Amino acid sequence: MAPSETQQKLEELHQTIGADLEKTRRELGEMETLLRQTTAEVEKLAQREMTVANRLRDLEVNLDKYSKADIKNFYTSAQEVQMRLLMMRGQLEQLQFRQQLLKGRQSQLFEIVSALEPVVGADMGSGPRGGSDEGTDLIAAIIQAQENERLRISLQMHDGPAQSMSNLVLRAEICQRLLDRDTEQTRGELVALKGAINTTLQDTRRFIFDLRPMILDDLGLVPTLRRYVQQFSEKNKIEVNLMVQNMDARLPSHYEVALFRFIQEALNNVARHASASQARVLLDQNNGSIHVSIEDDGTGFHVNEVLSEESGRRNLGIETLRQQVESLLRGEFGIESSVGRGTRVAGVVPVP
Template identity: 75%
Template sequence: MTDAPPSLKELYDKANADLEKARRELNEIEALLRQTSNEVEKLQQRELTVSNRLRDLDVNIDRYSKADVKNYYASAQEVQMRLLTMRSQLEQLQYRQQATKQRQSLLFELITALEPLLGVATPAGNAGGMVGSDQLIADIIQAQEKERLRISLQMHDGPAQSMSNLVLRAEICQRLLDRDPEMARAELGALKNAINATLQDTRRFIFDLRPMILDDLGLAPTLRRYVQQVSEKNKLEINLMVQNLEMRLPPHYEVAIFRFIQEALNNVIKHANASQARVLVSIRDDVGAARVIHVSVEDDGSGFHVGEVLSDDSGRRNMGIATLRQQVETLLRGEFGIESAVGRGTRVEAIIPLPAG
């Protein structure tokens, strides 16, 4: 390494030390994330068991003593409070993980910029490639784990709870068959309706998880069906426009674009307080006669200060934006943009190079 001002060398050494510290912190956070996720899954199973016990208690209250009733309700409250606490811890760990990754990325950029000025003997090109590759792999693994957790929570709060309720109602029908056939018949009718509703919810869950028509029919029909479902479920008027998309795209393009729109609409539903949204997917000629896929999702919601959200070091407010950016820039090598103002809605968009062939 050549002679350099001490202040620049000190900055370089400090950045390297901070980068190593960030790597250790990230490893610790990810270990805690795994432990907390396992604890959440165990508590979810306990909550399901306790809920079944309480339902049986409600139906057969005369078979339980006052002490049993008190103990069961106390146990249910304890499990629910513990589950709420662990879910909150899990969320905080996810925010810490995102913030640490962002800090790690900024430190690496600083080190890479300083190395040419300091005349470092070993170029950072190979090391940077390894770090970039390792980071991409880590991001992919974490995205998979985050998706597994989301599915686990949805399964617990949706189909698992519904199935538990169906089992209980079936047991009630079984007890009524001998005592009151007419009431049993009415209960069976209600059970049939509940089963049908659970089946429809499960089908919607499967569609959100991985719509099979995406493979069979392509992006446009899948988006039309998805937008219709989201609109009906959330009382949100969504205008979908698909232009010049007659041909099929490569499978990973169709999946990534669908997930981009899905994530953007989820953000609209959760945060925008909007009454209308507009989704556009089109293929057009870009600068230099190159063809691109243009995707945009905009709403008439409350909006926000983009600069404040993007500069939020905790990652709490910009995780959704980070996910959208990663889907476009990392997976599809495209460009991501966002516009928003308080009281004037939000628009996110992507410009994606059309794949050759």
């Protein structure tokens, strides 16, 4: 085939794949809108289920106050809400799976378009366009990361403080009803209510700490890590050994935040996926570089298989760690793992 014909074919291929990429991006936008709507519906149903469950608990405590018809209606309503919630959660999981497939396809198409840009750009007179596409893709990735974080926070708020506070309201109502009937029982309920409030307060403080530790700004990275590791160990029943060397001086704020998030994300991955009983965190500064590593004694995995583009399995947790080290701190990221021998993730970043 003549060079001009080859160039024409490449240009046609570039246009076709570019159009497919734009179509995939539009589908992703529509999918994200549908996901937000479905997530909101799931949250409403979960709240309704919690309300119905509270009513059922009240019914079980005061059976003599309700007729058989009321009892039947309560249980029928509870069953309907649970079935609807189960169905919507299944639909949400399907949408999330479809979203991941679309993201994988978008990534593959973007790589092909980027590879063709240098070949077709020179002869098409349009100049390099990869930078624009890359910037758009980066903005989209940032927005998506923000949306994912907001979704995670909203779900944690619903499953944690919101549900706990709803239970506190119910217990307060029980105390109110008992006040004129049984003083001793009311006193016992108030003691239990006080304990529940204290537990909810501690859970809310841990939730706030996970979002943005205030002591990170006040005391710095190392004290924040010591406190976080202690809370992580207690919460997940994983023994974590933190070793810090040559980190006496404070780092710039964005460095401390990025390093803390790197360690936090790595430990979260250990808790979610590793089935580990022990982990070790190392933070060391020497020879003009900061070395950070997190390793565990968990199940491990085949690194090449998980990171392979051909497999379509993109480990978002690993990609997040890579971006934190390479993009935010201009460092080098590495990961080692094998089945049955645990996992080690590490980063080396220049001292600012």
